[in-house]
Amino acid sequence: MARVTIKDIARTARVTPTTVSNVINGRHARVSKKTIQHVRQVVAHLGYTPNQTARSLVSSVSKLVGVLIPFTEDRNKLLLDNPFYGEMVSGIESSLRANGYHMMLAGIDEGNIDLAPFLQWNVDALIVLGVYQDLLYSSVRSLDLPTLLIDSYVRDDHFFNLRLDDKLAAHQATTHLIDNGHRRISFVAGAIREDGVIARRHEGYRAALSERGIAYDPDLVFTGSVSFDYGKKVASAIASDPSITAAFCAADLIATGLMSGLQMEGRRIPEDISVMGFDNISIGKMLYPALTTVDQGILARGESAGSLITSALAGQAVPKDMRTPTTIIERASVATIGNARRG
Amino acid sequence: MARVTIKDIARTARVTPTTVSNVINGRHARVSKKTIQHVRQVVAHLGYTPNQTARSLVSSVSKLVGVLIPFTEDRNKLLLDNPFYGEMVSGIESSLRANGYHMMLAGIDEGNIDLAPFLQWNVDALIVLGVYQDLLYSSVRSLDLPTLLIDSYVRDDHFFNLRLDDKLAAHQATTHLIDNGHRRISFVAGAIREDGVIARRHEGYRAALSERGIAYDPDLVFTGSVSFDYGKKVASAIASDPSITAAFCAADLIATGLMSGLQMEGRRIPEDISVMGFDNISIGKMLYPALTTVDQGILARGESAGSLITSALAGQAVPKDMRTPTTIIERASVATIGNARRG
DNA sequence: CTGAAAGCGCTTACAG
DNA sequence: CTGAAAGCGCTTACAG
Numbered sequence: 001m002a003r004v005t006i007k008d009i010a011r012t013a014r015v016t017p018t019t020v021s022n023v024i025n026g027r028h029a030r031v032s033k034k035t036i037q038h039v040r041q042v043v044a045h046l047g048y049t050p051n052q053t054a055r056s057l058v059s060s061v062s063k064l065v066g067v068l069i070p071f072t073e074d075r076n077k078l079l080l081d082n083p084f085y086g087e088m089v090s091g092i093e094s095s096l097r098a099n100g101y102h103m104m105l106a107g108i109d110e111g112n113i114d115l116a117p118f119l120q121w122n123v124d125a126l127i128v129l130g131v132y133q134d135l136l137y138s139s140v141r142s143l144d145l146p147t148l149l150i151d152s153y154v155r156d157d158h159f160f161n162l163r164l165d166d167k168l169a170a171h172q173a174t175t176h177l178i179d180n181g182h183r184r185i186s187f188v189a190g191a192i193r194e195d196g197v198i199a200r201r202h203e204g205y206r207a208a209l210s211e212r213g214i215a216y217d218p219d220l221v222f223t224g225s226v227s228f229d230y231g232k233k234v235a236s237a238i239a240s241d242p243s244i245t246a247a248f249c250a251a252d253l254i255a256t257g258l259m260s261g262l263q264m265e266g267r268r269i270p271e272d273i274s275v276m277g278f279d280n281i282s283i284g285k286m287l288y289p290a291l292t293t294v295d296q297g298i299l300a301r302g303e304s305a306g307s308l309i310t311s312a313l314a315g316q317a318v319p320k321d322m323r324t325p326t327t328i329i330e331r332a333s334v335a336t337i338g339n340a341r342r343g
Numbered sequence: 344m345a346r347v348t349i350k351d352i353a354r355t356a357r358v359t360p361t362t363v364s365n366v367i368n369g370r371h372a373r374v375s376k377k378t379i380q381h382v383r384q385v386v387a388h389l390g391y392t393p394n395q396t397a398r399s400l401v402s403s404v405s406k407l408v409g410v411l412i413p414f415t416e417d418r419n420k421l422l423l424d425n426p427f428y429g430e431m432v433s434g435i436e437s438s439l440r441a442n443g444y445h446m447m448l449a450g451i452d453e454g455n456i457d458l459a460p461f462l463q464w465n466v467d468a469l470i471v472l473g474v475y476q477d478l479l480y481s482s483v484r485s486l487d488l489p490t491l492l493i494d495s496y497v498r499d500d501h502f503f504n505l506r507l508d509d510k511l512a513a514h515q516a517t518t519h520l521i522d523n524g525h526r527r528i529s530f531v532a533g534a535i536r537e538d539g540v541i542a543r544r545h546e547g548y549r550a551a552l553s554e555r556g557i558a559y560d561p562d563l564v565f566t567g568s569v570s571f572d573y574g575k576k577v578a579s580a581i582a583s584d585p586s587i588t589a590a591f592c593a594a595d596l597i598a599t600g601l602m603s604g605l606q607m608e609g610r611r612i613p614e615d616i617s618v619m620g621f622d623n624i625s626i627g628k629m630l631y632p633a634l635t636t637v638d639q640g641i642l643a644r645g646e647s648a649g650s651l652i653t654s655a656l657a658g659q660a661v662p663k664d665m666r667t668p669t670t671i672i673e674r675a676s677v678a679t680i681g682n683a684r685r686g
Numbered sequence: 687c688t689g690a691a692a693g694c695g696c697t698t699a700c701a702g
Numbered sequence: 703c704t705g706a707a708a709g710c711g712c713t714t715a716c717a718g
Contacts, residue, residue, distance in 0.1 A: 003462075005711055016689045021713060032687060052463035053399045054711035058694045062396065077642065078433045081625055086429035090422075093448065102460055105436065105446060117445055119346075120395035228629050256629045263631040282424055283626055286571050286599045288606040299424070348695055359705045364697060375703060397695035401710045 004046045013042040024050065056122055064104050065096055065309060066123040068140075070130045071107040078107045082253070083281040084298060085129065088150070091302020092127060099310040108132070113139050125309045128152070131196040148309045150301070153195045160312065161321045162305050164296055166197045169326040170204025173248055173276055173294050176328055178212050181338035182246035182274060185209070188234050188258060189250035190226035198223070201250045201278065220244065231257025238273070239265045245337060246274040252281045252293055259287060259333065270335035280329055289332035296326050347389045356385040367393065399465055407447050408439055408652060409466040411483075413473045414450040422450070425596070426624040427641060428472065431493070434645020435470060442653040451475065456482050468652045471495070474539040491652045493644070496538045503655065504664045505648050507639055509540045512669040513547025516591055516619055516637050519671055521555050524681035525589035525617060528552070531577050531601060532593035533569035541566070544593045544621065563587065571600035578604025581616070588616060588680060595620040595627050595636055602630060602676065613678035623672055632675035639669050 006024075010017045015035060022030050023039045031039075056062040067089060070079045079085045093103045101124070106117050113136055118126065125146040128136075131153075140147055141158050148160040177185050187205045189198045206216050222237065224230040231254035238244055239262055249255035255277035259269055267273055269289055277284055277293035284291035301324050312318045349367075353360045358378060365373050366382045374382075399405040410432060413422045422428045436446045444467070449460050456479055461469065468489040471479075474496075483490055484501050491503040520528050530548045532541045549559050565580065567573040574597035581587055582605055592598035598620035602612055610616055612632055620627055620636035627634035644667050655661045 006713095007711080017712075018689060018714085019687090022688090025713085030687065035687080049459055049462040051400070051465065051711050053396050053405065053465055054694090055713075056396045056694095057394070057400055057696085058711080058713045060694075077437045080423060080433040080436075081426060081430035081642070083424060083426055083429065086426065087424035090424050093423075093450075102464075103448060105448065107436075116392055119392040121445075122394065122396055228625075260629055260631050260633075282571075283629065286603055286626065287629075288603050288631065290603075349697095350695080360696075361698085361705060362703090365704090368697085373703065378703080394695050397710090398697075399710095400712085401695080401697045403710075 003051075004048050005051070006048075008046060009039065009042050009048055012046065013039050015039065060122065062122040062124055063101050064121055064123045065101050065125045065127060065306075065313075066104045066106060066118040066121075067092055068106055068108055068126065068128040068130075071109040078105065083283060084251075084253070084279060087281065087298045088129060088302040088305075091299040091304075092306045093302075095303040095306030096310065099307060101306075101310060101313075108136065115139055115143060118143065125313055127305050127309055131193055146309060146312045148305055148312075150305055151197050153197070153200070157320070159320075160308060160318065162301065162308065163321070163323050164197070164326055165323055166200035167204040167207070169278070169294050169296070170201035170248070170250070171208045172204075172326075172328060173278065174205045174208035175212070177246045177248060177274065177276060177334065178208065178214070180246075180274070180334060180336045183214055184217075184220065184241075184243045184245055185214075186220045186222065186238055186244050186247040187250070188222045188231065188238075188247055188254050190223065190230075190254070192223055198250055205248060226251045226253055228253050228257035228260070230254060231259075232261035234258060235261025235265060238262070239267055244273065246276065246334070248276045248278075250278050252277040252279040252284050252291060255291055255293070255333075256283055256287060259291070270333050274334040274337075276334055284329075285331065287333075292331045292334040293329050294326050295329045297324060300324070346394075347391050348394070349391075351389060352382065352385050352391055355389065356382050358382065403465065405465040405467055406444050407464055407466045408444050408468045408470060408649075408656075409447045409449060409461040409464075410435055411449055411451055411469065411471040411473075414452040426626060427594075427596070427622060430624065430641040431472060431645040431648075434642040434647075435649045436645075438646040438649030439653065442650060444649075444653060444656075451479065458482060458486060461486065468656055470648050470652055474536055489652060489655045491648055491655075493648055494540050496540070496543070500663070502663075503651065503661065505644065505651065506664070506666050507540070507669055508666055509543035510547040510550070512621070512637050512639070513544035513591070513593070514551045515547075515669075515671060516621065517548045517551035518555070520589045520591060520617065520619060520677065521551065521557070523589075523617070523677060523679040526557055527560075527563065527584075527586045527588055528557075529563045529565065529581055529587050529590040530593070531565045531574065531581075531590055531597050533566065533573075533597070535566055541593055548591060569594045569596055571596050571603070573597060574600025574602075575604035577601060578608060581605070582608045582610055589619065589677070590616065591619045591621075593621050595622040595624045595634060598634055598636070598676075599626055599630060602634070613676050617677040617680075619677055627672075628674065630676075635674045635677040636672050637669050638672045640667060643667070 006017045006020050009020045023036050069085050096103050127148045129150045150162045192198045209216055222234045235258050255275050259275050277291045280293050280295035284293050349360045349363050352363045366379050412428050439446050470491045472493045493505045535541045552559055565577045578601050598618050602618050620634045623636050623638035627636050
């Protein structure tokens with residue numbers, strides 16, 4: 001049995017497709033109450049689902065928003081197995097759906113920017129996660145669609161931005177460590193990029209140090225990639241300097257690797273060394289000891305992203321820049337040492 | 344500047360839209376070499392991307408495959424923050440894309456089966472992850488689309504199936520524990536459902552026990568949900584029975600919770616108790632000690648799912664039932680005790 | 687309040 | 703080998 005169309009409804013309701021379209025789309029001013037009732041009954045009875053493909057073609061609104069996330073480095077897989085992206089995408093999808101939209105996911109790597117799927121499907125708007133080279137931004141921009149950048153510091157009025165107060169958050173995290181008696185505090189992070197969050201978190205770390213009269217020591221700073229393996233790799237360097245009593249990692253994934261590496265070297269956490277993370281991905285609470293970290297409310301941010309872009313699409317006034325708050329989650333990976341005062 | 348269409352190409356190439364369509368779609372038998380060349384040049388020059396929405400409408404193939412994953416229990420979020428689903432979806436997406444398809448993601452919970460997005464977008468096929476009630480299967484079936492079920496044991500010729508040999512895998516895992524000298528082995532899992540994988544893994548566990556002359560003790564079996572919290576909850580029960588020297592968890596997420604709970608009770612892993620998982624999600628290697636587990640090659644399975652459904656769509660003969668192999672990954676959470684022989 | 691007509695961007699018989 | 707025509711399922715002016 002072929003799928004029921006607007007024509008079928010029209011025929012059995014003895015009206016025209018125009019009228020059916022009007023009641024389906026809630027243009028009630030144009031239809032009598034009686035007709036509305038009747039058409040609705042027929043719709044319910046025949047089990048009609050609008051063909052979005054046809055709608056999209058004629059109205060050029062697809063009710064689709066494209067979401068761009070990075071590919072894995074190696075094999076062109078979506079970075080969805082990274083819990084950060086998994087959770088973020090989950091939040092985006094749910095608020096998109098709540099607002100009558102659907103998500104079209106695509107991956108990018110720096111070398112291969114393929115926006116074709118978005119063009120083919122006529123997406124109404126874009127959300128992009130991650131930081132990229134200029135080429136990506138200019139490509140995206142040329143699509144001329146409402147676009148929301150998450151965690152990017154590129155300056156461009158064309159884009160909406162959803163960010164954290166990264167500098168402040170890192171400042172607070174570092175201060176938390178200092179308040180717990182630590183003075184030799186390592187900073188471990190992904191590569192510092194001008195347009196990225198790490199640069200800001202690094203600034204926050206430095207600011208907190210200097211505020212408390214602690215000299216900045218470049219030897220304590222490690223930057224590589226946002227990955228478990230990198231954290232693990234840094235562990236031996238940190239373990240070999242007993243003066244270091246704490247490490248602030250700019251991503252939980254790094255903190256996880258660092259903890260694992262440190263533990264394999266026989267160091268106890270937090271007795272021998274304290275570790276603090278950033279993000280609050282779900283893994284953190286599964287570790288032993290559980291990770292103390294900066295919560296950025298990933299899921300909620302994803303939802304904000306979805307409703308923000310959706311509001312913009314609905315023509316509502318939406319701020320170009322939105323910041324969401326962070327909080328420190330104290331768990332078990334940070335120890336108080338010396339005669340430190342506790343907050 | 345409006346988007347370039349097939350008409351634009353036709354006009355500037357001085358041919359008809361029919362001809363343009365023929366060259367774009369590779370129906371070369373119908374067009375002269377010269378025309379092909381020419382049209383291609385114009386296409387490249389004008390920067391044409393086909394409007395999939397129009398294609399889909401007329402040809403009723405959308406090049407979209409719907410992927411159904413469970414919602415979280417609480418709040419209608421996709422279970423993408425669960426690393427198992429994240430990784431699986433990542434694999435599916437990449438092989439779909441490699442075969443010229445795109446993914447449309449939707450969530451389901453038992454109470455609320457909304458297949459409308461798939462209807463609206465005219466998906467060509469379906470992949471469903473997880474086990475559900477009959478209602479879901481009959482709804483999906485009535486869509487009358489090629490459908491692949493992952494990890495389901497419902498019997499229905501309408502569906503393609505992609506499974507593990509769950510019983511065998513659990514048998515091997517349990518035997519591995521026995522080989523390492525363990526005899527009081529706990530089984531911790533999600534709820535046992537007739538159509539699900541847990542029932543098979545439980546069978547494998549029992550079979551391995553009986554094969555080695557170890558009596559099955561129902562008190563050692565814990566079933567709840569596939570979650571970190573459930574594993575953690577079971578920890579105290581297991582810790583309180585010192586005769587238990589090992590636990591086989593039918594999911595890594597459970598094993599993670601169990602380890603954390605056990606460690607909080609002051610038990611050392613694997614010295615005091617061994618823990619074995621199932622799945623090989625990325626978290627396992629991040630734990631300390633790293634989790635010994637059954638690898639099911641999640642990413643590769645996702646890729647298989649994508650290429651299987653894609654082959655079926657291409658009209659190729661595809662087996663109705665496919666099984667992928669598992670292997671045991673030895674890491675650090677299982678100890679050899681007594682005078683056990685090692686494999 | 688209701689309907690006839692055109693058209694969105696394509697593909698697909700069919701004719702020549 | 704090339705083209706004229708119809709039509710996929712809708713929405714949108716426009717007329718009445």
